[in-house]
Amino acid sequence: MLPANPQARRSRLKIFNAVVCVVGVMVSVYAYVVETRAEEDPKYAPMCDLSPNVSCTKAFNSEYGKGMGLLQRFVGNESVLVQPNSVYGIIFYITVLICGTFDGSGWDKLHFFLCILSNITSVYLAYILYFILYDLCVVCVTTYVCNALLLIGSWYRPSAVVAKPKAP
Template identity: 40%
Template sequence: MSDIHKISILSTYLATLCALGLGLSIYSYYVEIRLEIEDDFTAMCDINEHMSCSKVFKSPYAKGFGFFPEDSIFYVPNSMFGIPFYCLIMFLAFSPSLTIAKFVLTSTLLSNCLTPYLAYLLYFVLQDVCVVCVTIYIVNALSLFVSYKKVMLLTSPAEKAEKPKKKRN
């Protein structure tokens, strides 16, 4: 299989992961809004008292990642960060540019930086398992892996040739 074909497949995987992340972010936003409006709303992701996205979306960490004060412009539902992020990465996924692929790799790396913090809050502080949240963590991790593989394939042959090769005996 040629590198061009592999890059095309990786780009499709990345776009698919971003579509899933976008869908999850939109759903998260929808649930948060419904929870603010309706006291008796039950989300599809509320499985039991220890597996409830509603519990997480009602927590103080559901807006501004728990970092920003209420008067900050960043004090918005966390999903509002995911929606433009996944749209941007999905838009850039099919670019053949190494520079853009490196930007996507850096962006996906940064998106994964909050995962340990959010997973800690989810499991140890809120003592909950949010199916939507965990799925987003997986989407972000897979996006990072796919982005890395794409950058490696796009790396120019000259750069690959500069790496010392082992001599055969």
């Protein structure tokens, strides 16, 4: 439960944000390592490949594993913008970690916006994972959980959702 004192609540939310972001970065780095090793060595079997239908490499190596399956349509496969999804995850979690350390309405709103955007992306990728690839990627689902937790934490930031009333 969050404390009633706004300063104590903000302090706990900052710690929560930092922990979830660090987990997100670690999971994204693991995903990047797995994806690059799997590209280099087709016989590589990572820990996250548990069965044919529970496989992270199936998701990472799919057409949706880079650029979220969208960027290629706009900028081509060879563009520097088309990176493994894990790279976007690393950038996202570091950005949200930084936003979460600052106080102020603008930072809170940016944090909240980024968390909403990441959850929309998670729903899109989860749909692809389940209904198109017929796969369960433990690493992917872990990032979806991190994104949901960040959104919940962002919702409780004092000035993220509603503006504070001004004194008369």
